[in-house]
Ligand code: SF4
């Protein structure tokens with residue numbers, strides 16, 4: 236199964252929860268961990284993977300053959316992302332805006348549009364040692380200043396075979412990169428905190444998950460820090476269940492700042508994370524059975 240750990244906003248403890256879950260079950264199941272929070276991948280800070288390989292990820296962008304180009308302007312008019320500007324003596328491409336859709340090549344009457352690769356980020360591969368097994372580790376790193384994360388997410392998804400269970404640390408929010416990551420999920424764990432911002436952003440994330448027709452449940456982090464009762468009421472109204480509540484624990488924050496996981500700080504919580512995994516597994520199995528019955 237593929238479990239995506241997501242959150243409506245940054246700073247809710249999404250990566251903390253994802254890393255703790257990986258450590259809790261990494262000895263029990265054959266697991267792959269994907270850090271798909273490509274703009275700020277930080278699971279490695281907690282999991283300390285041994286990196287064994289690294290590859291570059293490119294997208295194709297148009298390359299204009301100025302010798303053929305008549306500067307007719309068709310390509311710029313057809314580009315719905317405004318990535319092209321045709322000047323009297325050259326064609327400018329705003330690379331960050333280009334979605335590699337190919338429309339400019341189709342409409343060009345002179346056959347002047349070719350392609351060239353553009354580096355957008357890297358994928359690092361490795362593994363995390365647990366007591367008895369290895370967790371396969373994959374991480375996407377978007378180049379600084381890169382506007383579009385989706386090509387890198389797509390590249391990560393291509394490399395995620397279904398040979399083992401997969402835990403994905405998703406970007407926060409509800410943007411394109413998040414939606415692209417969520418499409419991978421059998422189940423979404425929404426990590427929230429019982430604050431006003433946390434609740435507001437949870438509603439947006441829950442709506443995105445609902446529209447994608449995905450199974451989901453909630454983890455309330457720092458439950459003793461805000462109004463947990465209000466959070467539970469909202470979560471119930473959203474039609475979701477709370478599978479885990481974690482109290483605010485200063486030692487967890489200290490452990491994070493030292494590159495340690497939540498389970499290093501609070502080893503007594505290991506069982507609760509194991510339970511969380513099996514709860515999710517049961518829900519995924521139930522959903523798959525129901526889906527098969529309806530086919
Ligand atoms: S459509 Fe082709 S010929 Fe016209 S401006 Fe664009 S690249 Fe040049």
Ligand code: SF4
Pocket residue numbers: 297313314315316317318319332333334335336337338339340
């Ligand atoms: S490939 Fe698509 S997005 Fe990129 S410049 Fe051409 S038309 Fe615009």
